[in-house]
Amino acid sequence: MSVDEATVRRIARLARIAVNDEEAHRLQGELSVILDWVEQLGEVDTAGVEPMTSVIPMVMKKRDDVVSDGAKADDVVANAPVSEDHFFVVPKVVE
Amino acid sequence: MSELTGLTIAAARAALEKKEFSALELTEAYLGEIEGANGALNAYVAVTRDKARDMARACDERLARGEGRPLEGIPLGIKDLYCTQGVHAQACSHVLDGFLPRYESTVTANLWSAGAVMLGKLNMDEFAMGSSNETSYYGPAINPWRASGSEEKLVPGGSSGGSAAAVAARLCAGATATDTGGSIRQPAALTGTVGIKPTYGRCSRWGIVAFASSLDQAGPIARTVRDAAMMLGAMAGHDAKDTTSVDTPVPDYAAALGGSVKGMRIGIPREYRIDGMSAEIGALWDKGIDWLKASGAEIVEVSLPHTKYALPAYYIVAPAEASSNLARYDGVRYGLRVAGDDIIAMYENSRAAGFGAEVKRRIMVGTYVLSAGYYDAYYLKAQQVRTLIKRDFDSAFEKVDALLTPATPNSAFALGAMTDDPIAMYLNDVFTVTVNMAGLPGISVPAGFDARGLPLGLQLIGKPFDEANLFRLAQALEDAAGETPPAQRWW
Numbered sequence: 248m249s250v251d252e253a254t255v256r257r258i259a260r261l262a263r264i265a266v267n268d269e270e271a272h273r274l275q276g277e278l279s280v281i282l283d284w285v286e287q288l289g290e291v292d293t294a295g296v297e298p299m300t301s302v303i304p305m306v307m308k309k310r311d312d313v314v315s316d317g318a319k320a321d322d323v324v325a326n327a328p329v330s331e332d333h334f335f336v337v338p339k340v341v342e
Numbered sequence: 343m344s345e346l347t348g349l350t351i352a353a354a355r356a357a358l359e360k361k362e363f364s365a366l367e368l369t370e371a372y373l374g375e376i377e378g379a380n381g382a383l384n385a386y387v388a389v390t391r392d393k394a395r396d397m398a399r400a401c402d403e404r405l406a407r408g409e410g411r412p413l414e415g416i417p418l419g420i421k422d423l424y425c426t427q428g429v430h431a432q433a434c435s436h437v438l439d440g441f442l443p444r445y446e447s448t449v450t451a452n453l454w455s456a457g458a459v460m461l462g463k464l465n466m467d468e469f470a471m472g473s474s475n476e477t478s479y480y481g482p483a484i485n486p487w488r489a490s491g492s493e494e495k496l497v498p499g500g501s502s503g504g505s506a507a508a509v510a511a512r513l514c515a516g517a518t519a520t521d522t523g524g525s526i527r528q529p530a531a532l533t534g535t536v537g538i539k540p541t542y543g544r545c546s547r548w549g550i551v552a553f554a555s556s557l558d559q560a561g562p563i564a565r566t567v568r569d570a571a572m573m574l575g576a577m578a579g580h581d582a583k584d585t586t587s588v589d590t591p592v593p594d595y596a597a598a599l600g601g602s603v604k605g606m607r608i609g610i611p612r613e614y615r616i617d618g619m620s621a622e623i624g625a626l627w628d629k630g631i632d633w634l635k636a637s638g639a640e641i642v643e644v645s646l647p648h649t650k651y652a653l654p655a656y657y658i659v660a661p662a663e664a665s666s667n668l669a670r671y672d673g674v675r676y677g678l679r680v681a682g683d684d685i686i687a688m689y690e691n692s693r694a695a696g697f698g699a700e701v702k703r704r705i706m707v708g709t710y711v712l713s714a715g716y717y718d719a720y721y722l723k724a725q726q727v728r729t730l731i732k733r734d735f736d737s738a739f740e741k742v743d744a745l746l747t748p749a750t751p752n753s754a755f756a757l758g759a760m761t762d763d764p765i766a767m768y769l770n771d772v773f774t775v776t777v778n779m780a781g782l783p784g785i786s787v788p789a790g791f792d793a794r795g796l797p798l799g800l801q802l803i804g805k806p807f808d809e810a811n812l813f814r815l816a817q818a819l820e821d822a823a824g825e826t827p828p829a830q831r832w833w
Contacts, residue, residue, distance in 0.1 A: 250710070262665060262709040263672070263686070264702055265694035274706060277764060281707055284765055285654040285720070291727055298725035299732065301586075302556070302781025303543045303806060308585050322444040326676035335674050338685045 249279035346371035347512040348828075351416050351569040352596075354515060358405055358415045365401035365415030369394050369459050372417045376461065376513050382833035385498075385508040387422055387480045388430035389462035397459040404457065413576055414457030419514035421505050422463045423470055424450050424560075425549040429460075433551040434478040435468045437696025438677040447549025448581045449518065449560045456576035461514050465504025468698045469668065470525055470553045473770035475503025476761055477700040485533055485754045486511040486829035490795035493832070496754040499529030499770070505563045506533040510829055516564040516573050520550060522557045523656055524750075524774030527786035530563050531749035531799025534788045534826040536570045536816065537563040539774075541806045542781035543588035545574075546581030554663035555586075557656075557778045565826075567787065567817045571595035574809065590807060598810035603818045604638030606811070609742035613649035614773060616751070622792050623748045630746055630789055630800040633822035634815070642742050646734040651727050652776040653768060658711050658724035659779075664701075665708025671696060703764065732780040739805050744815055747773050749786040749799035773801060783809050787816045788826040797826065 250258075255275045259266045266274065324330040329337075346368050349357065358365060373391055380386050394417065401415040425431045425443035432438035446454075454460070465483040467475055474497035475483045485498040486507060498507040502519035506529035509517050519526040521539035530537025538561045545560040552558065562573035575596060580589040610631060615624070631641055673679035673692030680691035697705065711720035738745065751772055760767040777784040782803055789800040800819060804812040 254710075255706070258706050258710050258713065260690075261713060262705050263669075263689040263693055264697065264705065265687075265690035274703070277703055278706060278710065281657065281703075281764065282710070285658055285724075288651055288654055288658075288723055288727055291648065291651055291723075291730065293723060293726035293730070296726040296729050298722050299556075299728035300725070302732065302779075303541065303586075303588060305543070305586075305588065308582075308589075310582065319444075325444055326441050328673060328677070328679035337674055338682070338688055340685050 250275060250282065344371045344375065347375050350566050351413070351515045351564065351572055352566070354416060355413070359410055361405070365398040365405060365459065366395065368415060369398035369417050369461070372461055372514060379511055379513055379833045383484045383486060383507050383511055383513070384481055385465055385483050385504045385511065385513055386419065386462045387434060387465050387504070390429055390460055393429070394459050394461050397454070401457055401459060411455070411457035412572065413453065415459060416457070416515050417459045417461045418453060419461050419464045419505060419508045419517040420450055421502055421518050421520060422466050423520050423551045424518060425551070426450055426460065426463065430463045431551070433469045434466045434480055435696065435698070435701070436479045436678060437671045437693065441676050443549070445549060448546035448583060449550065449577045452579060453518070453576050458576070464508055464517055467501035467503065468701050469551065469664070470501040470520055470522055471664070471700050471704055472500040473524070473528055473767050474760065475500040476757065477698050479698065482757055483507045486833070487533060487754060487796055488832060495757050497532070497757055499532035499754065501525040502529050502563060506530055506535055506537070509533070509535045509563050509565060511833070512828060516562055516569055518560060518577070519563045520558060520560050521778065522554050522660060523778050524771035526561045526563060527774045527784055527799070527801060528750050528770055530786040532754040532797065534797030534829070535563050535565060536567050536785065536787055537561065538570050538574060538785040538809065538812070539777065539783060540574060540578060540809055541783045543586050544578045544783070544807065544809070546579070546584040546587045548581055548583040552667040554660040555667060556663060557660060567813055567820050568596060568599055571599060571813045593810045595810055595813050598814055599817050601814050602638065603634065603815055606639045606744070606815065607642050607742040608634050608639045609642050609644035609738050609745040611644050611646045611649065611738070611745055611747060613646050614747045616772065619751065623751060623798070626789055626798050626800065627748050630819060633819055634746065636822070637818045644738040644742060644745070646738060646776070648727065648730045648734050649776060652731050652779050653772055655724040655727040655731070656775045656779060657707070657768060658720050659728065661704040661708035662712050662721050663708070665705045665712065668701070668705055728779050731776055735780045735782060743805070743811060745803040747801045747803065749773060749801040753792045753794070753796035753798055777803055782806060783812055785812050785816045787819045789819060789823045
C-alpha cells in the first residue's frame with residue numbers, strides 16, 4: 248500500500264504536525280514502506296476471530312462516584328507555557 | 343570502579359545492614375562514578391545529587407534504628423519516562439521541555455517507600471520509540487561494551503538504553519525501565535544485564551508517560567536475577583489509579599530463587615528459528631537448552647504459528663495508540679510552545695518542532711491506520727491477529743511451564759548502523775514483541791558472548807503472573823552461564 252504526497256499532507260494535518268515539502272516527500276516514502284510491510288497481515292485468516300480488547304481477563308473496576316482529589320489549580324497550570332489566573336492562555340480562537 | 347559500586351543490590355543491602363559502610367557513602371560512590379563516566383556514556387540526562395544525598399541520609403537514620411526496608415539505601419537510576427515530583431521528566435523529548443511533574447509515579451513512589459535512593463533520570467529513545475537510544479533528544483547513550491580490539495561506539499539498545507548502560511557501567515545499583523515491544527529485554531541483552539518485563543497489569547502505569555497503553559509495562563534492569571527480583575518485588579502491586587493494574591498479591595520473588603527447576607517443562611518454539619538467524623544466536627539458544635536440561639528441566643518442542651505476524655501487527659497497534667496518547671502535546675498545558683498565526687498553527691508548529699523524526703513517523707502511521715475508512719483494515723485486523731498470537735501461547739502453556747528463546751537477533755551494533763532503515767531497526771524486537779502482544783512476562787538473562795566479545799542474552803517467557811518461576815529458571819541460566827564480568831573500562 249503506497250501513499251501519495253497529498254495523503255501524507257492530509258494525515259499530517261489530522262495529526263497536527265506541520266510538514267514542509269522535503270519532509271512530506273520523505274514521509275511519503277517511509278510510510279509507504281511501513282504500510283507495505285504490514286500488508287502481510289492480509290495472509291492471516293481472521294474470519295470470526297474476536298479482536299483483542301484486554302490481554303488479561305478482568306472485570307472493569309469501578310469506584311464510588313465521589314470527589315477524591317482536586318483543589319490543585321496551582322499544580323494544574325504549573326507547567327503551562329502561558330497561564331493567567333489559573334487559566335491556560337491560547338491564541339484567539341473566535342473572531 | 344570503586345569497591346562499593348561493584349556490589350550487587352543484594353550484597354550492598356547485606357553490608358548496609360551490617361554497617362560496613364553508610365548509605366551516604368554508597369550514594370557518594372555512585373555520584374563519583376557518574377561524574378567520571380557520564381561525559382562518555384551519556385546514560386543520565388539529569389543527576390539529582392542533592393536529593394540523592396538527602397534520601398541517603400534518611401536511609402542511614404532508619405538503618406541506625408534497625409528499621410531498614412527491602413531496598414533501604416540502594417541507589418537507583420530512573421528512566422526519564424517516569425514522572426518524578428519536581429525532577430526532570432521529559433521522555434527524552436524536546437516537546438516536554440522544562441516539564442517538572444507535580445506528582446510522583448506509583449512505581450517510583452513504591453521504590454522510595456521501600457527505601458531506595460534516586461540518583462537521577464536516565465536516557466532513553468524519545469517517548470520509548472526506538473531500539474538503540476538514538477532517537478533521544480539528548481543524544482545517544484553509549485554501550486559500555488566494545489568489541490574486542492575496537493574503539494567503535496556501540497548502542498546500548500533501546501528504548502531503555504540509558505538504564506541498561508548505567509547498570510552495565512555500574513553508574514547505579516539497578517534501574518527502572520519500561521517495555522512496550524522489547525525496551526527492557528533488548529537493551530538488557532545488549533549490555534550483559536538482566537531485564538524483566540512483568541505481566542501486563544503487574545506494575546501500575548500511573549505517572550509513566552504513555553506510549554502504547556495496551557502494551558506498556560514497567561520493570562527493572564539489574565546486574566543479577568536476584569537483584570531484578572528484589573526490585574520487581576518493590577515496584578509491583580495494585581494501584582487504584584490504574585484500572586488495568588491487577589489486584590493480586592505480589593509474591594516474594596527473591597524467596598522463590600534457588601528452588602530446583604527439575605521436572606519443569608520448557609517449550610522451544612520452532613518458529614523462533616527464523617530465516618537468516620546467525621549461527622552464533624542459534625548456538626547460544628542450543629547452549630541454553632543444554633543448561634536447562636542439565637538442571638533437570640524437560641525440553642519440549644512447541645509451535646507458535648502466528649509468530650511472524652507479531653511485529654507487523656505491533657507496528658499497527660503501537661503507533662495507533664501512540665498517535666492517540668501523544669495528542670496531548672499541543673503546547674497548551676506543558677512543554678514546548680511555538681507560536682503560529684492561529685491556534686491550529688500553534689499546535690502544528692509546536693508538534694513539528696517538539697517531536698523527532700521517529701516519533702513523527704509513528705504518529706503519522708497511527709493517524710493513518712485509524713483514519714476514516716482504514717480502521718477495520720488495519721487496527722481491527724491487527725487486534726484479531728493479536729488474539730491469535732495469544733491463543734498460540736495459551737495452547738503452548740497447556741504443555742509447558744515456560745518458553746526459552748533468544749532475546750535478540752544480534753549483539754550490540756554501531757551507532758548509526760540502522761538509523762536509515764526503520765524496518766531493520768524494528769526487527770531488533772522480533773523475539774520480544776510477541777510477549778507484549780500477549781501481555782505475558784518475559785526476562786532477558788546474559789548467556790555469554792559473541793565472537794567479538796559482546797554480550798548476548800536468552801529470553802524466558804512465562805505464563806501470566808508466573809514471574810516467580812521465571813526468576814527461578816532465569817537463575818538456573820545465570821548459574822550455568824557464570825557471572826558476567828563488568829565491561830572493560832575505557833571511559
